[in-house]
Amino acid sequence: MDQERTEKPVLEGTVSSIIFQNEGNGYTILRLDAGEEEMTVVGSMPGVSPGEYLTVRGEWVRHATYGTQFRADVVERRLPQGLKEVYHYLASGAVKGVGKATARLLVEEFGEEALTVIEEEPDKLTRIRGISPKRARTISNAFRQQMGMRRMMEFLNQHQLPLELAMPLYRNYGDVALEAVRSNPYLLSGWEFGVDFSQADALALELGVEGEAPLRREAGLLFELDHNLNNGHSFLPAGKLAAATGQLLSVDGELLEESLDTLERRGEIVREEIAGEQAVYLPQIYEAEVYIAQRIGEMSRSQLLPPDDLDKLLKNIQRRQGITYAPQQRQAVEQAAERQVMLLTGGPGTGKTTCLRGVLALFEAMGLETALAAPTGRAAKRLGELCSTEASTIHRLLETGFDPHTGQLVFTRNEYDPLDVDAVIVDEVSMVDVPLMAALLSALRDDCRLVLVGDPDQLPSVGPGNLFSDLIRSQVVPTVRLTEIFRQAAQSAIVRNAHQVNQGILPDLRENRGDFFFLRRRDAQSAAETIVDLCRRRLPENMGIPADQIQVLSPTRRRGTGTGVLNQALQAALNPPDEKKGERRFGDWIFRAGDRVMQVKNNYDILWREDGDTDSGMGMFNGDIGVIREVDRECITVDFDGKVVEYSPDMLGELEPAFAVTVHKAQGSEYRAVILAALDGAPMLMTRGVLYTAITRAKELFIVVGDDQAVERMVVNNRQTRRYSGLRARLLFS
């Protein structure tokens, strides 16, 4: 690290002016007077003000519009020295309560010592005419705050931590921020700061925390539990948790057992025997799971009286839909009339959506106010279009916000202010995780009906739990499974092959007719070239499908046909550099106006406005896809289907190129044409579920480019990683 420090280009000079400073995160653009010339420096420099002397390490970057500038990664601030620097600093307004005139008086009175006097002997300031004891304290406090920030930056520099942490640490802990980090470095791995656990742990050890200290053991256990939520586990068996944490920290299992006792006593974990396991939960997930089992259990037992004229109503609905329900479909719509909760499942083309529309029409005819929802923005949009009515994301339905103090989501609609509806129908339930389902249920009045629709063979939710699958397998909840593929749908090879793959049968890859094609490419380079050619030329010219309606998918991010390589190749072909297009480098990627991008985490705080300023709101969600409209000095403007969002440079970690995305990220979205790269990937990614999910994303055309053996491996590999969840067991005993 030190070597890296010395190798990086260094600049030194006095800050002549601040062009831009984000109060929230400290991102700053400033002009630095380095003696011979003045240059622009950008980076996280919270609280830096004109007149300060800086040493910055980083690299020279070219900005499309603003030319060459210096991006600072390491910033050292030296207090102004000598009369001139001290005066310039004080006169710049850097210290609240001191303007030009006072600055002059201070320097005249105290000379070079002015700053030391302000910090250490504020009483002396009253010697100056016009400075009362109260004002002296205000000035001294403001300066001390500046010094606190400066020390925080020194600390971060010294431990090679990102300077961006300074502002959020200050926001959370104020004047005692540095002490807070010193006494518990693990707080840096909390959601607000996002430092890797391993980095926080290294800092803790550097600061003298013992390897077996309780603080370290407890932090390790909580980290493992939290980390495993991302792997879909609602709990971890105690033995597995201890083994994983023991390995992570090189600490003895018995000591960890002691720490589990402490954490349980403090209410930071819950332990319970469930599903034959000694389960350890984080409390929020435990409560969510218990609540779901209890509510769904109660709802499943409730029987409702169907309307007297159900037969007549169904006849009318079928007439209006222009079809006659197949027996399974009829059963589904009837169940919806009689049960408070029901599950409707089936693969592509089995008539789920037709049924869902039938249930909606029936509820309307019964005078029930009904809300339609789906887990993602794209799925909600599609649902709304298919049902010719409004559908929203579950988050929007629940009026979800974000509490900046706790980092938790806040659902405005909850048991105290439930949804004003008689029924809720949710589509694509396979993507809903345990916390979101608990939130939805708590916003339903006691008598509200719930219809959950989905395909359990799709990849499961990203978040914890195996919700849909557990609900089905418990056999406690009324369920209708649609199995018949309708004639119209069966004409599509996409639908037929999806069902085959789901049953472990390899589709006939030689057929190459209709809407399902296989192009054999045995090496990564020719596969990538073919994919680029399909997007740039063949599909737009031969099939009339423009590039922006084609989605390239890959099971993996890395390797020869991972999304990383494909994005580079597709950007070069579909959106090459042009002097009219603004650009900004971020990590390995150059964001360019015209790029297709994806928001890759849920951000409930981000502001969007509708094109033409008709509406505005908050929140962009993991998986939302948009196009970069403009890149300028301060932000990147992205258009998400008419919702326009501005990303400042420090937010770019939330955006990724999306010419190609992983199959996992494409869950819940449909595209006119899908091209899947199937060549290589880790066995846990080359699975039947991934292939099935990829195929079912395509509406009109599906093309696999790659190796038939890789496709075969995916069909055969029915590996479903086990997810630890207690929901099924709880439902059985609810």
Ligand SMILES: Nc1ncnc2c1ncn2[C@@H]1O[C@H](COP(=O)(O)OP(=O)(O)OP(=O)(O)O)[C@@H](O)[C@H]1O
């Ligand atoms: N009872 C029926 N009689 C005739 N055709 C039907 C019937 N039900 C559905 N269909 C037709 O079958 C096709 C598939 O139906 P639908 O879109 O409802 O299925 P789905 O399960 O939602 O499929 P996907 O998941 O692929 O969207 C549609 O063309 C639909 O019009």
